[in-house]
Amino acid sequence: MVQGRCEHTLGHHSGKVQAVAWNAAMASVLLSGSFDQTVAAADVRAPGAAVLSWQLGSDVESLAWNPAAAEQFLASSEDGLVRCFDARRGGGAAPLFTLAAHSKPACTLALSACAPGLLATGSTDKQTKVWDISAGKPELLAARDLRVGAVFSAAFARDAPHLLAAAGAKGTVTVWDVTCDDAVARRFGKQLGRRQPADEV
Numbered sequence: 001m002v003q004g005r006c007e008h009t010l011g012h013h014s015g016k017v018q019a020v021a022w023n024a025a026m027a028s029v030l031l032s033g034s035f036d037q038t039v040a041a042a043d044v045r046a047p048g049a050a051v052l053s054w055q056l057g058s059d060v061e062s063l064a065w066n067p068a069a070a071e072q073f074l075a076s077s078e079d080g081l082v083r084c085f086d087a088r089r090g091g092g093a094a095p096l097f098t099l100a101a102h103s104k105p106a107c108t109l110a111l112s113a114c115a116p117g118l119l120a121t122g123s124t125d126k127q128t129k130v131w132d133i134s135a136g137k138p139e140l141l142a143a144r145d146l147r148v149g150a151v152f153s154a155a156f157a158r159d160a161p162h163l164l165a166a167a168g169a170k171g172t173v174t175v176w177d178v179t180c181d182d183a184v185a186r187r188f189g190k191q192l193g194r195r196q197p198a199d200e201v
Contacts, residue, residue, distance in 0.1 A: 033060030122151030
C-alpha cells in the first residue's frame with residue numbers, strides 16, 4: 001500500500017490561508033494569501049528560509065501569477081481592491097497598480113493565458129468584470145451580472161479562451177463568451193481566436 005507523507009509545513013501566516021498559487025515559470029515558488037492581510041512568497045525547496053511578504057491592509061481573497069510576466073502577481077482582497085506586485089522588488093514593495101475593482105469583496109480573479117493583460121474579477125457585489133491591464137493602467141472593458149449571486153470563482157477555458165466560467169452563491173455556474181462585448185472583442189478578439197467587430201476588421 002502506497003502512503004503519502006508530509007514533506008514540509010509552512011507556518012508563516014497567523015490567520016486563515018484563503019488562496020495559494022504556484023509560479024508556472026519558477027516551479028518551487030508558492031504564493032499564499034491569508035486573513036492576516038498578507039501575501040507571502042516562499043521557495044518550498046528551502047522551507048526554513050525567510051519568505052517575502054506584502055501587507056494589503058485587508059483580508060486576501062484570491063491570487064494569481066501573471067502568465068505574461070512571471071515575476072508579477074495579482075492579489076484581490078475583501079476591500080474590493082486588486083493589487084499587482086512585482087516580486088523582484090522584494091517584500092513590502094509598493095504595488096505596480098491598485099485597482100478599485102468592486103464595491104464589495106473581490107473574491108476571485110483570473111488571468112487569460114492566451115490574451116496577455118486580459119483579467120476577470122468577481123465579487124460579492126454580484127458583478128463579473130473584464131479588464132485590460134496590459135499597459136499597467138487597468139481599463140474596464142465589460143461588466144455583467146451573470147445571475148450566479150455573489151461571485152466566488154471564475155476561470156477562463158483553456159481550449160476555448162473566449163469563454164469565462166463564473167460560479168456563485170446561488171449554486172449555479174454561468175459561461176460567458178466575453179467577446180460578445182465589443183470592447184473585449186476589439187482589444188483581445190484576435191488573441192482569443194474570435195472575430196473583431198466589423199468596424200474594426
